[in-house]
Amino acid sequence: MFPDIYDTLPDAIVWTQSGVIQYANSKCVELLRADGREGLIGKSMLDLIDPEFRNIAARRIEDTAKGHPPGFKDMRLMRFDDTKVWVETTGSLIEVEGEAFVQGVFRDISDKKKLEGELIESEIRTRLIADNLPVSIVYADNQRRYRYVNKVYLASYQSKEDEIIGQDILTVMGESAHTLVSGQLDAAYGGEPQTFEAEVPYKVSGKSWVLVNYVPHFDDAGSVVGIYGLVTDITEQKFREQALKASEARLTEIFDIAPEAVITIDEEMCIQLFNKGAERIFGYDADEVIGQRIEFLMPERFRLGHLKHIEGFDQSKNVYRLMDGRDDIAGLRKDGTEFPASASVSKLETSSGKIYTVMLQDVTERRNAEGERLRALVIAEKANQAKSEFLANMSHELRTPLNSILGFSEIIANQSFGAVGNDRYLEYAKDIHGSGAHLLELINDVLDISKIEAGQMFLSSQEVDLIRMIESCLRMIKEQAFRKSIELNTCLDDSSLIMIGDERVLRQVVLNILTNSVKFTPVGGTIEITFASDAEDCAVLQISDTGIGIAASDIPKVMEPFEQVTSVDTRDHQGTGLGLPLSKKLTELHGGTFELESELGVGTVIRLTFPAKTKI
Numbered sequence: 001m002f003p004d005i006y007d008t009l010p011d012a013i014v015w016t017q018s019g020v021i022q023y024a025n026s027k028c029v030e031l032l033r034a035d036g037r038e039g040l041i042g043k044s045m046l047d048l049i050d051p052e053f054r055n056i057a058a059r060r061i062e063d064t065a066k067g068h069p070p071g072f073k074d075m076r077l078m079r080f081d082d083t084k085v086w087v088e089t090t091g092s093l094i095e096v097e098g099e100a101f102v103q104g105v106f107r108d109i110s111d112k113k114k115l116e117g118e119l120i121e122s123e124i125r126t127r128l129i130a131d132n133l134p135v136s137i138v139y140a141d142n143q144r145r146y147r148y149v150n151k152v153y154l155a156s157y158q159s160k161e162d163e164i165i166g167q168d169i170l171t172v173m174g175e176s177a178h179t180l181v182s183g184q185l186d187a188a189y190g191g192e193p194q195t196f197e198a199e200v201p202y203k204v205s206g207k208s209w210v211l212v213n214y215v216p217h218f219d220d221a222g223s224v225v226g227i228y229g230l231v232t233d234i235t236e237q238k239f240r241e242q243a244l245k246a247s248e249a250r251l252t253e254i255f256d257i258a259p260e261a262v263i264t265i266d267e268e269m270c271i272q273l274f275n276k277g278a279e280r281i282f283g284y285d286a287d288e289v290i291g292q293r294i295e296f297l298m299p300e301r302f303r304l305g306h307l308k309h310i311e312g313f314d315q316s317k318n319v320y321r322l323m324d325g326r327d328d329i330a331g332l333r334k335d336g337t338e339f340p341a342s343a344s345v346s347k348l349e350t351s352s353g354k355i356y357t358v359m360l361q362d363v364t365e366r367r368n369a370e371g372e373r374l375r376a377l378v379i380a381e382k383a384n385q386a387k388s389e390f391l392a393n394m395s396h397e398l399r400t401p402l403n404s405i406l407g408f409s410e411i412i413a414n415q416s417f418g419a420v421g422n423d424r425y426l427e428y429a430k431d432i433h434g435s436g437a438h439l440l441e442l443i444n445d446v447l448d449i450s451k452i453e454a455g456q457m458f459l460s461s462q463e464v465d466l467i468r469m470i471e472s473c474l475r476m477i478k479e480q481a482f483r484k485s486i487e488l489n490t491c492l493d494d495s496s497l498i499m500i501g502d503e504r505v506l507r508q509v510v511l512n513i514l515t516n517s518v519k520f521t522p523v524g525g526t527i528e529i530t531f532a533s534d535a536e537d538c539a540v541l542q543i544s545d546t547g548i549g550i551a552a553s554d555i556p557k558v559m560e561p562f563e564q565v566t567s568v569d570t571r572d573h574q575g576t577g578l579g580l581p582l583s584k585k586l587t588e589l590h591g592g593t594f595e596l597e598s599e600l601g602v603g604t605v606i607r608l609t610f611p612a613k614t615k616i
Contacts (some may be wrong), residue, residue, distance in 0.1 A: 012087075012108075015094070015101040016045050019061055022101065031087070031108060033079045045104065050076035050084055064091040064102045074109065086113040136231035139217070142189070142224060144169045153231070156202060176201050181212065188214035188227045197234065209238040261360040267353045269293050269310070281362050283334035294358070299332050313345060314354070320346045331360065340367050405432065459502035459589060466499060466506075466539055467492050470531060473510045480518045486525050493532040497539055499610055501590050509583045513543050513606050516579055520604075521547040534609075544605040550598035559584060559596070 006013050012028035014021050024040040032048060034040050049057045053075035060070050069092050076084045087106040094103045136153035140146050146164050154161060157172065169185065170178045177200045184194040194214040201207050213230040255262045261278035265271055270293055274286040282289075282297055289296065295303040313321050322344045331341045343360040409432040412420065470492065481488055517527045525546040534540050550558060561581045584594040591611045598604040 010107075012106040014040070014045065014104045014106075015096075016061070016104065017099075017101060019045050019058075021045055028106070031079075031085065031106060032077060033081050033083075035080070039080065048078050050078055052076065060089075060091060061102055061104075064093055065100075067093055069093060074113075077106065086110050134232070136229070136233075138229040138231075139226055140169055140229070141226045144185075144189070146172065147226065156208075156231075156233075174201075184212065184214055185227075188216055189224055191216050191218070191224050208233055209235045259361075261358075261362075263294065263297075263358045263360065265294050265356045265358065269295070269307075271296075272355070278360075281333075281339075281360070282331060288334075297332055299330055299338055302329060310345070310356070313347065319348070320344065331362070339364050342366075457589065459505060461500055462503060463498050464501050464503045464506055466497050466541075467531065469503060469507055470510060470529065470541065473507060473514055474529065476511060477514045477518050480515075481527065484518065484521070484523045484525075486518060486521055486523070486527055489526065489528045491528075491530040491532075493530075497533055499539055501610070505586050506590070509586050509608070510541070510543075512579045512583045513608075517543060517545040517547060517604070521545045539610040541608045541610075542605065544603060546603040549600045549602050549604055550596075551600045552598075555596060555598060 006025040007027070009025065009027060012031040013023075013025045014028055015023040021040050021043050024034075024037055026037075028034075029037055029040065032040065045061065046054050046058060056073070057075065060073065063070055069090070072088055072090050074086060074088055077087055079085060086109050088109045089104060089106050091105070092103050094101050134152065136156055137148075137150040138146060138153055139148040145166055145168050149161065149164050154164065157164070159172075164172055173181075180198050180200060181196075184196055188194050193216065194212070197209065197211050199207050199209050211232040211234050215228040215230075216224045217226040217228060219225045255273070255275040256277075258275060258277050261281045262273065262275040263271060263278055264273035270291055271289050274284070274289050279285060295306060298306060329341050329343060330338045332338055339362050341360050342363045343358055345356055345358050348355045348357070474488065474490065478488065514527070514529075521527060527543065527545045530542045532540055558580055580596070587594040587608055587610075593607075593609045595607040595609075596604070597607075
């Protein structure tokens with residue numbers, strides 16, 4: 001009854017009556033992985049259909065039984081090993097030996113379905129990627145109608161996909177935007193790829209700068225069947241470019257108004273930038289030197305040294321270097337004349353190599369002024385030396401008549417040769433003696449400072465008992481301190497310290513400092529005198545007071561000869577301004593150091609340190 005030829009066919013075939021299988025060929029047994037034909041005969045065909053498709057299958061079997069067989073349909077069958085298989089199925093009504101059967105034909109399409117699934121997944125991935133790229137992607141056919149657009153393109157027009165797909169390019173873009181790209185569109189549809197920038201006036205978002213790529217799509221015959229479009233928004237990039245250009249323009253303006261020469265050179269030592277200052281200094285226009293080597297602007301004798309300097313700078317980690325530290329450098333003008341120069345060089349690593357920037361000044365006027373200043377300084381020093389030598393040499397001539405005045409006034413005041421008739425003459429004689437003594441003190445200071453400056457101050461060398469010398473100085477100022485109720489505190493620790501020096505000069509130093517302390521310490525103040533040897537056996541004398549003090553900014557001033565600080569508190573204590581400077585110089589002549597610390601309104605500390613001589 002059932003033809004054997006069915007077992008040779010590549011498709012699975014079953015005959016059913018009332019939905020029950022009456023026959024199945026060997027291919028059907030294989031497809032459904034049944035246990036022989038006997039495992040299929042008598043089974044309900046619907047039981048072998050995936051439940052998802054059973055209703056459809058039931059209608060198809062019913063329609064076929066009524067003589068209205070449907071077309072092809074894809075569905076899944078249930079195998080006997082509980083797996084499923086995709087098949088393409090069709091049916092027909094047949095009559096065999098007077099009996100009617102519904103014949104079902106099933107073709108295994110598993111491979112086809114797998115490929116379709118992979119294709120769908122690929123399309124999904126492609127669309128997902130396209131939708132998430134920061135560019136607009138479109139495809140338009142040869143009728144210039146959109147067939148695909150990604151989400152970015154939809155967002156730029158604030159439209160939905162069904163509002164664009166099928167529409168022509170002109171309608172979607174608008175006439176003004178289309179006019180800007182129509183030439184490139186025509187070229188792309190003519191088979192030529194296009195890449196260009198344009199400022200497109202979008203209908204919704206307004207003007208935007210875009211980078212557009214049109215790529216023709218060819219069929220197998222070489223005809224253009226459409227174009228792909230990639231549109232990248234470069235508005236921010238354009239703004240940055242414009243800002244960069246504006247910045248470069250401002251920088252160029254700054255370079256051009258700079259009085260110095262600003263010259264940029266590359267790794268080959270070729271000039272890349274030559275500002276207005278360089279044009280003015282060297283006499284060249286920029287276009288005359290751009291591309292020339294930098295040695296072009298320097299005298300021949302400097303060129304080798306310059307190359308070595310740049311090579312050393314290039315190998316160092318420094319990014320900036322003054323060139324003035326070398327021998328004098330010079331520039332060479334267009335007219336062949338040379339000029340002295342001051343220059344610095346900096347380097348910058350870029351992606352295209354190193355860039356060096358030289359900043360150079362013509363220092364001709366500065367050098368001339370420096371020469372004049374040095375000449376004036378030499379003249380002034382010679383004049384000062386002459387003054388100091390004159391005063392040093394006049395020491396005897398100044399002191400001798402003054403000593404005579406002091407001696408005669410003292411004789412008159414003491415009435416050594418008999419009584420003076422009128423007491424007022426005695427007072428005048430005492431005034432003359434006091435004023436003369438003060439004048440002699442001032443002259444001595446002036447002469448001493450002059451001798452030091454003239455190099456004519458010679459110290460005697462003798463043993464000096466420092467403690468005894470300090471105590472004698474204290475006795476000399478004790479009466480002055482008592483009159484102002486100033487408390488004198490002493491701490492003289494090392495009574496055995498003897499040094500080699502000039503006792504008269506050392507006494508003058510200590511007495512100068514003590515006299516100043518008493519002079520500038522108010523009534524009821526305190527003066528402390530400490531003396532000891534330090535760890536290196538140096539003699540350290542410190543004199544501190546609670547006087548009016550000196551402002552920090554005025555300390556350098558009071559250490560200069562003839563300089564004085566003027567304030568309300570010092571107006572009653574005028575002098576020559578030589579006390580501290582002279583004391584410092586005399587201390588240093590003994591190899592010692594003179595330190596002064598002071599705070600305005602608090603007091604002053606002076607510290608003298610003399611090198612160790614002889615410890616007895």
